[in-house]
Amino acid sequence: MKKKLPPVQIIPLGDAAVIVQFGEIISPAIHAWVKAFAEKIAQHPFSGFVEMVPAYTTVTIHYNAWVVSQEGKYNPYDEVVGFIQHQLANLTPGHKNKPRPVEIPVCYGGDFGPDLDFVADHNHLTPAEVIALHAGGHYLVYMIGFAPGFPYLGGMSNKIATPRKKTPRTTIPAGSVGIAGTQTGIYPLSTPGGWQLIGRTPLALFNPDREPASLLQAGDLIKFVPITVARYAEIKQRENEY
Amino acid sequence: MSIKILSPGLLTTIQDTGRIGHRKEGIILSGAMDSLALRLANLLVGNPEQAAALEITLTGPKILFQENCLLALTGANLNPKINGCPVKMWRPVMVRAGSILAFGKPVLGSRTYLAVAGSFHIPKILGSYATYLKAGIGGFNGRALQTGDSIPGNWPAPAVAPIWRSLEKKPAPNGFAEVNWRLGSSFYPTLVPNPVIRALKGPEYEWFAPDSQKAFWELPFSLTNQSDRMGYRLKGPALNLLKEKELLSSAVTFGTVQVPAQGQPIVLMADHQTTGGYPRLAQVITADFSLLAQVQPGAKIQYKEINLPEAQGLLLAQEKRMNHLKNILSLKFKT
Numbered sequence: 001m002k003k004k005l006p007p008v009q010i011i012p013l014g015d016a017a018v019i020v021q022f023g024e025i026i027s028p029a030i031h032a033w034v035k036a037f038a039e040k041i042a043q044h045p046f047s048g049f050v051e052m053v054p055a056y057t058t059v060t061i062h063y064n065a066w067v068v069s070q071e072g073k074y075n076p077y078d079e080v081v082g083f084i085q086h087q088l089a090n091l092t093p094g095h096k097n098k099p100r101p102v103e104i105p106v107c108y109g110g111d112f113g114p115d116l117d118f119v120a121d122h123n124h125l126t127p128a129e130v131i132a133l134h135a136g137g138h139y140l141v142y143m144i145g146f147a148p149g150f151p152y153l154g155g156m157s158n159k160i161a162t163p164r165k166k167t168p169r170t171t172i173p174a175g176s177v178g179i180a181g182t183q184t185g186i187y188p189l190s191t192p193g194g195w196q197l198i199g200r201t202p203l204a205l206f207n208p209d210r211e212p213a214s215l216l217q218a219g220d221l222i223k224f225v226p227i228t229v230a231r232y233a234e235i236k237q238r239e240n241e242y
Numbered sequence: 243m244s245i246k247i248l249s250p251g252l253l254t255t256i257q258d259t260g261r262i263g264h265r266k267e268g269i270i271l272s273g274a275m276d277s278l279a280l281r282l283a284n285l286l287v288g289n290p291e292q293a294a295a296l297e298i299t300l301t302g303p304k305i306l307f308q309e310n311c312l313l314a315l316t317g318a319n320l321n322p323k324i325n326g327c328p329v330k331m332w333r334p335v336m337v338r339a340g341s342i343l344a345f346g347k348p349v350l351g352s353r354t355y356l357a358v359a360g361s362f363h364i365p366k367i368l369g370s371y372a373t374y375l376k377a378g379i380g381g382f383n384g385r386a387l388q389t390g391d392s393i394p395g396n397w398p399a400p401a402v403a404p405i406w407r408s409l410e411k412k413p414a415p416n417g418f419a420e421v422n423w424r425l426g427s428s429f430y431p432t433l434v435p436n437p438v439i440r441a442l443k444g445p446e447y448e449w450f451a452p453d454s455q456k457a458f459w460e461l462p463f464s465l466t467n468q469s470d471r472m473g474y475r476l477k478g479p480a481l482n483l484l485k486e487k488e489l490l491s492s493a494v495t496f497g498t499v500q501v502p503a504q505g506q507p508i509v510l511m512a513d514h515q516t517t518g519g520y521p522r523l524a525q526v527i528t529a530d531f532s533l534l535a536q537v538q539p540g541a542k543i544q545y546k547e548i549n550l551p552e553a554q555g556l557l558l559a560q561e562k563r564m565n566h567l568k569n570i571l572s573l574k575f576k577t
Binding site for chain 1: 262263264265266267268269270367368376377379442444445490491492493494495497498515516517522525526527528550551553554557558561562565
């Protein structure tokens with residue numbers, strides 16, 4: 001069955017970027033179009049293409065107007081829109097290219113997840129049930145933003161949804177896995193924050209010496225795998241040697 | 243060539259034209275706030291325009307030149323002096339070993355760029371030399387410069403050898419010698435304390451109440467002290483949405499004017515996050531980024547609406563001048 005492209009809006013974001021919008025709600029179906037389009041652009045970049053940022057329902061393309069215009073000969077925006085329309089024609093959603101599965105090992109509870117008990121109490125569950133629900137889901141990476149390598153994830157069970165802490169912590173260690181409302185996420189860098197922390201991953205979500213520097217990319221499908229403190233230490237050691 | 247930081251000033255960082263190509267990984271652009279001034283400084287000393295240079299903010303550093311050095315200062319006039327004598331901006335200057343560059347009270351603008359011939363010998367991180375303060379990468383050890391830092395330089399481009407030699411021969415009673423020409427004023431906007439900044443309507447412009455739209459274009463907004471390389475927080479008339487509406491996070495860029503619920507706009511600058519969830523009321527045009535980057539805290543900004551073809555016309559004209567300049571300078575360096 002061939003899926004039909006939803007109405008696409010092309011909106012300028014200033015004089016050097018354009019937003020290609022595939023819808024207005026968070027859904028895996030819309031994101032499949034975002035991913036398919038982003039992949040097509042990556043395979044066929046135009047002269048003057050700078051970079052793109054996929055998000056929930058949009059792909060924003062940054063371009064060099066001078067290069068696109070062929071040093072002032074053509075209208076850069078019209079050229080870019082023409083190119084986008086060309087790539088949108090015959091676009092098929094990414095069902096062919098299955099999302100890349102990524103396993104994120106997480107040591108839940110204890111010092112790594114100081115709010116696990118709070119999340120359990122809040123939802124009238126045991127800590128073990130919270131872990132089972134959190135590690136039982138598959139999470140789609142809708143976009144990377146906010147901080148280097150920070151994934152915006154969809155797919156968390158509402159049964160473990162918990163409001164943010166009233167007073168944010170001044171530092172959250174890198175790798176912390178948290179819950180904020182109906183969202184779950186992983187902190188790539190040590191930063192202040194108000195998320196309820198339930199565990200920590202030994203993996204480096206952001207490593208500037210690695211290419212790509214971000215472990216996760218928009219469109220990945222991730223799964224959390226519970227690990228012991230000993231296993232955490234082992235993986236952490238390996239990551240540092242990398 | 244190497245330079246030594248005797249005092250760092252308010253915020254002195256190594257920047258270039260930005261860490262391009264990694265925004266989809268959440269890695270911010272960084273780079274110079276006033277990219278045009280950085281590019282011009284580099285061209286004046288024979289560097290590629292995107293090379294690393296120092297961005298100096300309001301209160302300047304004190305810098306010791308440990309060897310002879312060809313440098314250029316562009317952007318804000320922060321009252322630069324070498325060995326206590328005023329030094330001219332917007333031109334190549336030969337500084338003798340042992341000289342000290344310092345700055346006085348800011349005259350006009352916020353950010354001066356200091357390029358040295360050959361640029362600095364520092365590692366490229368993810369394709370860029372720009373300092374990304376929050377992630378602690380790029381530039382000099384991923385941080386702002388501090389007292390005692392010694393930054394090594396590279397060999398200057400062969401193209402500047404003639405001008406280097408001729409300036410070395412010139413008498414330098416105060417430890418430095420300047421060329422007798424300067425960059426033409428057409429290559430850089432004329433800075434004023436309270437600039438008019440041209441902008442386009444943003445993607446969510448129609449979400450705003452008509453009186454808020456009108457106020458945005460007609461009334462001045464002042465730059466608050468809570469402004470930094472990430473964004474400018476402005477103070478002015480409250481800007482309100484027609485009705486409350488949630489925006490899904492999507493890309494933002496340099497110059498995006500976004501409005502949080504409290505109604506006071508934020509203009510995103512070089513260290514802006516890659517995505518944002520506030521309605522985007524307007525977008526400052528690229529040709530006016532220099533004026534925007536050089537606004538001093540407390541100054542007033544007046545926005546002026548233009549359309550996309552006009553904005554791109556101005557941008558293309560600027561790039562055309564840059565190309566022209568490269569030709570002019572290649573001739574100038576030969577003499």
